[in-house]
Amino acid sequence: MQFDVFTLLPEVFPPYLNSSILKRAQENGHISVDVHNIRDWTHDKHHVTDDNPYGGGGGMIMKPEPVFEAVEDIIESPPSAPIILLTPQGRLFTQEIADELALNPRLALICGRYEGLDERIRTHLVTDEISIGDYVLTGGELPAMILIDALSRLIPGVLGDENGAANDSHASGLLEGPHYTRPPEFRGWEVPPVLRSGDHGKVAQWRREEALLRTFQRRPEMLEKIELSKKDRAFLEKIRNS
Numbered sequence: 711m712q713f714d715v716f717t718l719l720p721e722v723f724p725p726y727l728n729s730s731i732l733k734r735a736q737e738n739g740h741i742s743v744d745v746h747n748i749r750d751w752t753h754d755k756h757h758v759t760d761d762n763p764y765g766g767g768g769g770m771i772m773k774p775e776p777v778f779e780a781v782e783d784i785i786e787s788p789p790s791a792p793i794i795l796l797t798p799q800g801r802l803f804t805q806e807i808a809d810e811l812a813l814n815p816r817l818a819l820i821c822g823r824y825e826g827l828d829e830r831i832r833t834h835l836v837t838d839e840i841s842i843g844d845y846v847l848t849g850g851e852l853p854a855m856i857l858i859d860a861l862s863r864l865i866p867g868v869l870g871d872e873n874g875a876a877n878d879s880h881a882s883g884l885l886e887g888p889h890y891t892r893p894p895e896f897r898g899w900e901v902p903p904v905l906r907s908g909d910h911g912k913v914a915q916w917r918r919e920e921a922l923l924r925t926f927q928r929r930p931e932m933l934e935k936i937e938l939s940k941k942d943r944a945f946l947e948k949i950r951n952s
Contacts, residue, residue, distance in 0.1 A: 759773055802843070811861055883935060
């Protein structure tokens with residue numbers, strides 16, 4: 711999968727992209743990330759990318775010309791890939807949206823800065839808008855990295871465990887249950903015996919029930935959106951009556 715990131719701060723991406731799983735994903739050819747400096751498409755000696763807002767007000771606004779030229783040079787016109795603006799006004803990013811976006815072989819991610827960007831970018835260039843939450847950051851760089859990370863995990867071969875992404879919280883519609891590793895006892899707290907039993911059927915049942923329990927306790931509304939088996943419903947009824 712190809713990611714093209716358009717930003718005024720290209721230097722913030724390499725430390726994260728060149729580490730751990732994402733580094734290996736790039737080395738193995740599963741993903742490719744090209745970070746483009748929007749200033750490279752300016753035409754003045756100071757590489758100005760912002761200006762005062764019409765009508766007055768605080769803050770500066772990103773100019774349309776360099777953003778349009780950067781995206782059109784790299785992604786072509788009409789665009790050969792979805793062009794996503796990272797903005798608090800966009801669709802709230804979820805695992806479902808991650809699954810949807812991961813079907814694309816290529817994505818363009820535009821990172822805003824300053825007070826905002828010229829509305830003509832939003833209305834005439836961008837094809838989708840994504841928000842990572844109901845709060846405001848200083849720019850779109852962190853949201854862009856979140857999208858790259860979340861989508862990369864869905865690409866076959868990126869994770870060591872081919873079923874790893876499917877078992878994560880939200881991927882199955884439930885929150886993930888607890889995990890344990892060695893030592894079997896730490897400060898008097900023991901690993902549940904079922905996990906050391908070697909009985910894979912009992913382990914699978916325990917993990918399912920723990921996921922149901924954690925979801926019921928922390929995000930009960932999620933249970934209304936997934937298909938539950940008869941055994942799941944019986945377990946939840948037992949919890950409610952306990």
